[in-house]
Amino acid sequence: MKLEFKKGSKYSRKDIGWICYPEKGPPPRGNWETGYVRVEDNLIIFMNIGVPGTTGHDFANHYDHSKGVIVWYGKPKSHSGQPLFQKLLDGNLTPHFFARWDNKDPQFSYLGIGNVVSFKDGHPCLDGNKNEVETIELKLTVEDSGEIIPIQNQTNVDKNISLENNLTPKSSFLLEKHLEDYIIKNWSNIELNKNYDIHKENNKLCTQYSTGSGPLDILAISKDQKEFLVIELKKGRASDIVMGQIQRYMGHIKNNLAGDKDVKGLIIALEDDKNLRDALSVAPNIKFMKYEVSFKLVE
Known part of the structure; x- marks a missing residue:
């Protein structure tokens, strides 16, 4: 197992x-x-x-x-x-x-x-x-x-x-954590902000949201309040293993929170692989987006 x-x-x-x-x-x-x-x-x-x-x-x-x-x-x-x-x-x-x-x-x-x-x-x-x-x-x-x-x-x-x-980002764990923090802090400036807000409960952002089978990274809700979006972050290449993970989280939201709202999923990673692309091809309610890293030195 x-x-x-x-x-x-x-x-x-x-x-x-x-x-x-x-x-x-x-x-x-x-x-x-x-x-x-x-x-x-x-x-x-x-x-x-x-x-x-x-x-x-x-x-x-x-x-x-x-x-x-x-x-x-x-x-x-x-x-x-x-x-x-x-x-x-x-x-x-x-x-x-x-x-x-x-x-x-x-x-x-x-x-x-x-x-x-x-x-x-x-x-x-x-x-x-x-x-x-x-x-x-x-x-x-x-x-x-x-x-x-x-x-x-x-x-x-x-x-x-x-x-x-x-807290220097010298490990893969911290890179993933910094990715999450960056997205949360810059939500108003990224593409997702056009259609979604980060969901709140008790006036608290739903990040690392408990699902009973582990915490999901970010839970967003559409601006028309008709759809939840479960966001799973990976610091490097995402494989098809993440599909089972995000589907568990989506199922929890559907069964315990969504009511009549739709539930969709989004995987964000630096790159994907063939197995993940094949799995996504039969899961239309889950999308994949790549992030890009920009780095430069200035005097």
């Missing part, structure tokens, strides 16, 4: 469960309320950084800025000899990392897919009854995680690094 999530976007456990099990949703309680759960060949990891989990466990999970690695701990009494960790270490499980740094927030930010760098058994920890036990410690790289985790929640940060420096 191939799972698709948006880097930097926020998901509740329930949101993730519906993406994993679109027909029936996540199983009630059980492992979905713990630190990680296996879904076929995927491992969904809910990681608290700098705060204890709601179950009372308090692991020293952290992002080491100087080394660019995430340090993550398994459940009490976990070790590399267990089948789940054997599969993870052998590359037969895809670990999807979701993190939060406020345990009162029911949503987790998606960091991406982890790659194990090293592991060590026998790290001391406390179980649910505060008894001293051991667990496994893993060090992983997760591309762009250093841009998603707030710098004040990272460890070993160079004192010369500022928050502004951390």
Whole structure:
């Protein structure tokens, strides 16, 4: 099973469960309320950084800025000899990392897919009854995680690094985020403004709008109030994978918000590919637009 999530976007456990099990949703309680759960060949990891989990466990999970690695701990009494960790270490499980740094927030930010760098058994920890036990410690790289985790929640940060420096668009995640911010801030100057406004709820722009199966980027509404437009942004080349994603979001808007309004979709990316063009040819309610980047140096 191939799972698709948006880097930097926020998901509740329930949101993730519906993406994993679109027909029936996540199983009630059980492992979905713990630190990680296996879904076929995927491992969904809910990681608290700098705060204890709601179950009372308090692991020293952290992002080491100087080394660019995430340090993550398994459940009490976990070790590399267990089948789940054997599969993870052998590359037969895809670990999807979701993190939060406020345990009162029911949503987790998606960091991406982890790659194990090293592991060590026998790290001391406390179980649910505060008894001293051991667990496994893993060090992983997760591309762009250093841009998603707030710098004040990272460890070993160079004192010369500022928050502004951390926002330099040096990653694919930030490029996509900057694209979204640019479109929102310059809406009145782009082509879409002729027929659409960004929809508002409770006087708030509907961006990163929750759908129950992940957040859509921008929700617009036609100036005659007869049509919703679901906008999905991609920083580079968009493939046909985005079709399933945007159709889920469109279905949610149709079933929960639109009423008698029409719902259409728009994919915006730097370029498309043949598979996407073929998929769009039989989906007349979804369009594709390219964006262009202009860059120049001045003295």
